[in-house]
Structure formats: structure tokens, C-alpha cells
Amino acid sequence: MSTLPIACHECDLLLHKAEVPDARGVMLCPRCGAELCRVGPDNLQFLLALTCTALILLLLANLFPVVGLNIQGHHVDTTVFGAARQLWRDDTPIVAGLLVATTVLVPLVELSVLAWLLFPLCSGRRPVAFVPLFRSLQLARPWAMVEVFILGVLVSLVKLSHMADVLLGTAIWCFGGLMLVLAVLSTAFDHRALWQAWEEARV
Amino acid sequence: MSWVTAADRGLAVCEVCGKVGEMAENARCSRCQVRLHSRKPHSIERAWALLLAAFVLYLPANLLPIMETRSLFGVQRDTILSGVVYLWGSGSWVLAIIVFIASIAVPLLKLLSLSLILLGVQRRSPEQSLQSARLYRLLELIGRWSMLDVYVVAILVALVQAQSLATVAPGPGVVAFAAVVVLSMLATMAFDPRLIWDAGSAQQPSERTCESKPSTTS
Numbered sequence: 001m002s003t004l005p006i007a008c009h010e011c012d013l014l015l016h017k018a019e020v021p022d023a024r025g026v027m028l029c030p031r032c033g034a035e036l037c038r039v040g041p042d043n044l045q046f047l048l049a050l051t052c053t054a055l056i057l058l059l060l061a062n063l064f065p066v067v068g069l070n071i072q073g074h075h076v077d078t079t080v081f082g083a084a085r086q087l088w089r090d091d092t093p094i095v096a097g098l099l100v101a102t103t104v105l106v107p108l109v110e111l112s113v114l115a116w117l118l119f120p121l122c123s124g125r126r127p128v129a130f131v132p133l134f135r136s137l138q139l140a141r142p143w144a145m146v147e148v149f150i151l152g153v154l155v156s157l158v159k160l161s162h163m164a165d166v167l168l169g170t171a172i173w174c175f176g177g178l179m180l181v182l183a184v185l186s187t188a189f190d191h192r193a194l195w196q197a198w199e200e201a202r203v
Numbered sequence: 204m205s206w207v208t209a210a211d212r213g214l215a216v217c218e219v220c221g222k223v224g225e226m227a228e229n230a231r232c233s234r235c236q237v238r239l240h241s242r243k244p245h246s247i248e249r250a251w252a253l254l255l256a257a258f259v260l261y262l263p264a265n266l267l268p269i270m271e272t273r274s275l276f277g278v279q280r281d282t283i284l285s286g287v288v289y290l291w292g293s294g295s296w297v298l299a300i301i302v303f304i305a306s307i308a309v310p311l312l313k314l315l316s317l318s319l320i321l322l323g324v325q326r327r328s329p330e331q332s333l334q335s336a337r338l339y340r341l342l343e344l345i346g347r348w349s350m351l352d353v354y355v356v357a358i359l360v361a362l363v364q365a366q367s368l369a370t371v372a373p374g375p376g377v378v379a380f381a382a383v384v385v386l387s388m389l390a391t392m393a394f395d396p397r398l399i400w401d402a403g404s405a406q407q408p409s410e411r412t413c414e415s416k417p418s419t420t421s
Contacts, residue, residue, distance in 0.1 A: 005209075005214070005223050006216075006221070006223060007208070007209035007214065007215075007216040007223050009216060009221065010336065010339075010340070010396045010397065011208070011336065011396065011397055011399070011400040012208040012209050012210055012216070012241075012397040012400065012401075013206050013207070013208055013209075013400075014207050014208055014209045014211070014212060014214065014223075031206050031400070032332075032333065032336040032396075032400065033333075033336070033337070033340075034336070034340065066358070067358060067362065068362075069362050069363075076362060076364070077362075078358070078361035078362055082361050083357045083358060083360065083361035084357070086360050086361045086364060087357055087360055087361075087373060090360060090372050090373050092373045092377065092378055094378055094381065094382075095353060095356070095357065095373060095377055095378060095381055096357075098350075098353065098381050098385070099353070099354070099357050102350065103354075131219065131220075131235045131236065131237065134219060134220070134235075135219050135237070138219070142343075142346075142347065142388065142392070143388075145347050145350050148347055148348055148350045148351055148354065149350075149354050151301070151305075151348075151351055151354075152350070152351050152352075152353070152354025152355045152357070152358060153354065153358055154298075155290075155298055155301070155302060155351065155355045156354075156355045156358035156359050156362075158290065158293075158295050158298050159286075159289070159290070159355070159359065160359070160362065160363070162293065163369070191220075191221065192221065195220050195221070195222075195234070199234070
């Protein structure tokens with residue numbers, strides 16, 4: 001099993017497992033420099049804990065308003081869904097859909113799928129529909145844009161700050177936390193470990 | 204130094220689980236039963252189609268207003284560039300630079316550099332493989348940041364509503380702009396970076412193994 005070759009997904013270079021990861025636990029392709037794999041903390045429960053944290057933060061981020069305005073004692077604020085509803089009313093349903101998809105739906109799908117896969121794997125069982133769900137995880141990843149959304153909120157606050165008092169809502173802190181947890185999650189996520197756990201698990 | 208690719212050895216790496224398996228017609232991965240492809244099918248054609256669509260929409264995205272502000276003083280229509288100018292004028296230089304990079308520089312550079320990579324692959328130019336590969340990796344990383352202006356419009360539209368001061372409504376430009384971002388991300392995903400290296404090594408057939416020679420030299 002140890003002589004099984006691997007191939008770089010970006011330049012198709014054939015490698016034998018002799019390549020060793022560097023100090024950070026990252027293995028780079030010697031030809032094109034792509035990240036071949038990352039040896040994460042070999043602990044699926046750690047990933048599961050992060051996933052649950054991120055799910056809670058995502059829930060809170062959508063319950064509370066993101067930003068508010070105070071115009072002459074008149075207070076308005078908005079949640080992500082509130083912003084989407086307004087865009088929908090203003091005849092730009094595509095943008096409304098994109099907003100909800102990239103900030104709520106895709107992270108939600110990504111995290112629930114991850115939790116669904118990790119729960120059984122932690123107790124040594126094979127999750128139902130592992131392969132299609134793992135595929136959806138790969139497809140969803142580039143479309144989760146929480147960090148871009150946070151920067152967007154900050155830019156709009158600066159634009160509004162001349163006409164009213166701007167207030168940061170609870171949700172923006174939750175989005176900030178979510179961003180950090182997602183970053184740790186993607187650093188610690190080693191897809192090889194997941195597949196290995198799946199191969200070793202009971203059917 | 205000669206490199207041996209999986210394709211040279213008649214192998215292919217599974218897109219889903221990363222396991223290397225024997226490549227044959229309709230071959231499936233032995234671990235996850237997903238169909239194996241040596242390269243993404245119709246990668247260049249798909250990438251060009253999406254890229255051209257993005258180029259076409261880039262014009263309305265920058266010329267049409269992305270936001271309309273109605274106030275007592277009349278209607279003000281903001282394009283992406285005027286938004287940057289406004290931020291610069293109001294003294295937020297850092298944000299003005301960030302928005303300029305994310306909304307104007309990145310989309311244009313992304314479209315142009317992906318076209319360059321595609322042209323390089325089609326002309327089979329061997330020299331710049333490493334630069335092209337690095338550029339492609341950068342494109343994958345920064346493409347998402349262009350969504351910034353879409354979020355800014357969304358937040359402003361939601362907050363500045365039904366008040367005595369002003370009302371903000373999304374303009375037609377924001378739809379085109381969002382489409383540019385999505386299409387260019389899709390184009391980047393459709394492109395197979397392994398083709399960069401195939402184009403580079405096709406010039407030196409002596410370095411390749413004999414059995415793969417007829418298929419790579421054209």
C-alpha cells in the first residue's frame with residue numbers, strides 16, 4: 001500500500017510517496033509548486049468540533065442584524081435575509097439569490113455535509129452517500145464568500161458614515177468568528193485522512 | 204530534468220478522492236466509482252465560452268450604474284468607478300484602493316490573464332509553464348474578492364430605504380457585474396491547469412516515454 005503512487009492534481013506529475021512534508025506539514029509538488037496535501041492534526045473529532053462551532057455561528061449570524069443605522073433617532077437595521085428581500089423587491093432576484101447563496105446557503109450546505117460525514121466516521125462507521133457528498137463539498141468550497149461579505153459590510157459602513165451613525169450588529173461579529181473558524185477548518189482539513197477513515201470504517 | 208506524468212504511464216488521478224488508477228475508456232475509480240478523466244473534458248472550449256461571455260458583460264458592468272440614489276436633490280447614479288472616486292474623495296484612501304483592486308483591477312486582469320494562459324496552451328509555448336501555473340493558482344485565489352461591490356450594493360439597498368433622506372435601489376450594472384464575477388470563476392474552474400504542462404512538454408518529445416509519443420505530438 002505504501003508504494004501506491006500519487007499524482008499532482010495541477011500538473012499531473014507522478015510521485016511516489018517518498019516526498020516528505022515540510023515543517024508546516026504541507027507537501028508541495030516539486031514541478032509546479034501546487035499543494036499536494038496537508039498533514040492536518042490526525043483527529044476527525046477536532047474537525048467535527050470546529051464544524052459544529054461554525055454551524056452555531058452561522059445560525060447566529062443569520063438571526064441577528066448585520067448592521068444598523070441611526071438617522072436622527074430613527075433606527076434601522078438589516079439581516080442578510082432582509083437585504084436579500086429588499087433586492088428581490090427591487091427587481092434584482094439574481095443578485096438576491098447570489099447574496100443568500102454565497103453567504104448563507106453554501107456555507108450551510110458545506111458545514112452540514114461535513115458534519116454528516118464526520119459524525120459516523122468518528123465512531124468508525126461509513127456515512128450514507130459518502131462519495132456524492134464529498135464531491136458536493138469540493139464543488140461548494142469556492143462559492144462560500146463569508147470573508148468577502150465582511151469586507152463588503154465595512155465598505156458600505158464607510159459610505160454611510162457621512163449621513164448617519166452606523167452601528168455594527170451582532171451578526172457581523174458572528175460572521176467574523178465564522179470566517180476564522182472556516183479558515184482553521186480548511187487548514188486542518190486533510191482529505192486523504194477522510195478517505196483513509198472511510199476505507200477503514202465498517203460498511 | 205525529465206518529469207513523468209500520470210498520463211505518460213497510462214494512469215489518471217481521480218477528481219474526487221485523488222486516488223491514481225489505470226486509465227482506460229470508461230474507466231472508473233477503484234475506490235469511489237467515479238468516472239476517471241485524464242484531463243477535464245472539453246476544458247479549453249468551455250473556458251473560452253465562459254470567458255467570452257464574461258468579456259461581453261464586462262462592458263455593461265462598468266458602464267451601467269450599479270446603484271441609484273434618490274434623494275430630495277434628485278437622482279444620483281453610481282457606477283463602480285464613481286464609487287471608487289467617491290471613497291477617494293471622502294478621504295478613505297485605503298478602502299478606495301481595496302475597492303479599486305477588487306472591483307476594477309482584479310476582474311480585468313483575471314479575464315486578460317486567463318485569455319493569455321489559454322492562448323499559451325493552444326500555441327504550445329513551452330517556456331512559461333511555471334509562470335502560467337502560478338498565475339492560474341493566483342486567479343483561483345483572488346477571483347472571489349470581486350464580489351465585494353455586489354455586497355456593498357446589497358447592504359446599502361437594505362439600509363437606505365423608506366426614509367426622508369434618500370432611497371437606494373440597485374442598478375442594472377450590478378447584475379452584469381455579478382455575472383462577470385460568476386462567469387470568470389466558472390471559466391477558471393473549467394480550465395484544466397494540467398494542459399499548461401502538457402503544452403510545455405510536447406515540445407520535447409525525446410523526454411517522453413515511447414508509448415505516449417504519438418498521442419502528444421501533433
